[in-house]
Amino acid sequence: MAITQAVATSFKKQLLEGAHDFRSGGDTIKIALYTSSASLDASTTAYTTSNETSGTGYSAGGQELTKVAPTSSGTTAFIDFADETFSTATITARGALIYNTTPTHTYTNPAIVVLDFGGDKTSTAGDFTIIFPTADASSAILRLA
Numbered sequence: 001m002a003i004t005q006a007v008a009t010s011f012k013k014q015l016l017e018g019a020h021d022f023r024s025g026g027d028t029i030k031i032a033l034y035t036s037s038a039s040l041d042a043s044t045t046a047y048t049t050s051n052e053t054s055g056t057g058y059s060a061g062g063q064e065l066t067k068v069a070p071t072s073s074g075t076t077a078f079i080d081f082a083d084e085t086f087s088t089a090t091i092t093a094r095g096a097l098i099y100n101t102t103p104t105h106t107y108t109n110p111a112i113v114v115l116d117f118g119g120d121k122t123s124t125a126g127d128f129t130i131i132f133p134t135a136d137a138s139s140a141i142l143r144l145a
Contacts, residue, residue, distance in 0.1 A: 003095035006042035008111035019105040032062035033093035047099040047109035057089030073137035080135035086128040
């Protein structure tokens with residue numbers, strides 16, 4: 001099993017169908033954490049509970065992300081999210097899945113981005129924080145160039 005960082009291929013198609021709304025007040029975007037036993041990559045199409053992290057301070061399905069408004073710079077459009085903290089958590093995660101719980105079309109919890117942490121990350125009765133990159137055209141977590 002492996003986690004490979006990628007934008008979900010299905011998400012790219014769904015963008016062209018208008019299935020995702022990243023504006024403030026738009027769709028609800030969540031992040032779920034996964035163990036090293038998970039198999040997540042560009043072919044991941046939706047949120048799954050298979051090999052999802054469990055432990056104190058973590059609930060199945062993860063947490064809602066706070067969106068940073070879509071913007072552009074030069075010829076690149078991008079979206080980012082505020083850093084996300086799972087408070088007072090005792091968990092281990094190897095990666096994460098960002099997904100949409102309220103898409104415009106008939107999709108169920110469609111995948112957006114797979115994150116690979118590069119190794120297991122653990123918190124013990126402390127904060128487990130995902131720090132997103134700078135919200136700009138060269139670093140944002142999701143960019144269209």
